[in-house]
Amino acid sequence: MALHFVLDEPAVAGPGDAVVLTGSEAHHAASVRRVRVGEEVTVGDGRGAWLTGRCESVAPREVVVRIETRMDSPAPRPRVVLVQALAKGDRDELAIQAATELGVDVIVPWQAARSVSRWDAAKAEKGRARWATIVREAAKQAHRAWIPEVAPLVTTAELVARAGESRVLVLEPSGPDRLTEVDLRGEERDVLLVVGPEGGIAPEERERLSAAGAATVRLGESVLRTSTAGPAALVLVSAALGRW
Template sequence: MALHFVVDEAGFARPGDTIALTGAEAHHAAAVRRVRVDEAVTLGDGRGAWLSGVVTAVAPKQVDVRVTGREQVDAPVPRFVLVQALAKGDRDELAVQAATELGVDAIVPWQASRSVSRWDAKAEKGLARWRTIVREAAKQAHRAWIPDVEGVARTADLVARAGSALVLVLEPSASVRLTEVAAEASDTRDVVLVVGPEGGIAPEELSALEDAGARLVRLGDTVLRTSTAGAAAISVLSAAHGRW
């Protein structure tokens, strides 16, 4: 499979145009992946533009690609949104990376009441880190759309969201399996998956979400880590909605 690079200019380029990769993308192409002249590559802008091209020149700080083809990939409908509770160590980052590779369309960091990690004074730094992880994971997976990473949400924000989306809260004690409801969202409403922190979602948060219309679902008979639950759920949704 051809190497894939993300550049804003891809959104405007047409066959016959030349796009210059510079900065980090040029370094990655020339020094890390060691592309060669005449090698086929793909380019995207992360917003649906998908270009095929051929490398025409390689230098340490610039790689030129001649565009040979273009298509516009529609954004998936319905969107899969992962609400990922902040977790200690790198567990939430692993969750974000895996979910991006598996097809999530948007990610919301959640400051749950039991989250050990707190972003109160470093939200911008945390968001920047997650967005970098998402961009690199989307590029690795050759995705035409890079998932949005929204601002940090509180439980009240999730409650408000339940009125306009199908909100599925992953809860090991739930009586309903995700596979039983995964295909229900056949319209344009977002499908929102809520994953709690290491200690689970607090009872008062579960009650507030249920009262707002969210549904509690479980993946199976085992309890998954916060770093893997979202990825597993995205896989179920992708199969149920025909993406896989």
């Protein structure tokens, strides 16, 4: 499989045009992946454009790719959204990395009541930027045409407000129904998978979400870590939506 690289701007190039990689992407291509003149690569913009071409010149500061073919992938509908509670250590980061590789469309960091990690106003933007970097690299590794959006940090109140316009599935080991029993055929709304922190989702949070129309579901008989639950649920939802 050809090596894949990502542009920082929307791709406007087509067959016969040249695309120039600069900055860290050029350095990665030339010095880390050691691409060679004449080698076939793919280039995307994370917004659906998928370009295939051959390297015309290679240097650490600039790699020129002559485009041979272009495809444009439509944005997935409905979108699958992972609402990932902040977690201690790197468990939330492991979750979003795996979810990106598995096809999530949007990632929403959630300041849950039991989250050990806390993002204040200053830390929230830095945390979001770090998550966006992780997501970009994971999408690049997975050769995805669309890079998932990382939304701003939400509170429980803000999450509850979204329940009326989306299909919200709260992952809870004691949920009355299995996720595999949820019928998603023909679903047109965003599907939100809500994952709590290490200590689980607080009862009052589950009650507020349920009152707003969210369904509480379980994955199976075992209790998964916060880093595992979201990616596992994403696989099942992708299959139910016909993506897999």
